[in-house]
Amino acid sequence: MNRNTVIISGSPKAPGKAASDFLAKITAEVFQEDGSQPRVISVRRTLDKKYTEQAFQEMASADALVIIFPLYIFCLPGITMRFLQMYKAYLDAHPEAKKDMSVYAVVNCGFPEPQINLEAVQVVCRFASAIGAGFRFGVMIGGGGMLNVPLRSAKKKLEEYRAAARQIKTDFAEGNRNRKDHILIHSPAARKWYFILGNIGWSMQARKFGNKKRDLYAKPYQPAQNT
Ligand SMILES: Cc1cc2nc3c(=O)[nH]c(=O)nc-3n(C[C@H](O)[C@H](O)[C@H](O)COP(=O)(O)O)c2cc1C
16 A cells, blocks of 8 residues: 655744644654655745745645644634645646545644634645545644643653554555544643643743733723723
8 A cells, every 4th residue: 555645744933843843753753663754844944945846746646644733813824724725726737636635634722622623623624625635534732832841741642642643644554434533632731730831931921022921911002091
């Protein structure tokens, strides 16, 4: 069986700095366990360097696309959305390149609840049907930015992600067609700690830019009060 897999990393952050890049690396490692050589494509680098034609050729020759991205305002980041639209336009211009392939979505968000990624997964599902591919399932991750921190709870969640990536690999290798549920990975930090650490983070950022904690509550665009 052909195991031609393309892993797409869709964070707008500088390459190497994103949780999505980290997840793409882990996914590639999981596929390599069986000797496959998946190709990893960074959306940001591809668009910056204008390598889209080459990237689209590689995507069109894949049997599986694993699309990994962060949740931005409860959806896909603009550059990932644009990249997928450009790929659809490429396939429309090259109909001979269209082929049956399996599509998987891996979405990580900042909030602890992984289920808030569902709508973004559904957008990838619509994308798959628009390019004539078969959408399989999504992996939805809460507190994704914490997955590579050196904490025991984070390491446990990372192992959960490795197991999810193995499910993607097996699903694809077996050519499954039956419906499969999405996989949810909850944040490594308990909800309470998530908010405590988040608030400390905001205060630190305010200080870094010469502001005080109370400045975070400023409402500069509030309409003037009639006195
Ligand atoms: C502009 C922007 C919008 C975001 N919107 C959401 C959101 O709607 N929900 C959420 O849980 N996290 C949101 N986040 C947090 C990211 O999803 C989170 O930090 C993620 O781990 C970043 O992944 P990356 O490092 O791969 O870019 C947002 C972050 C940014 C910068």
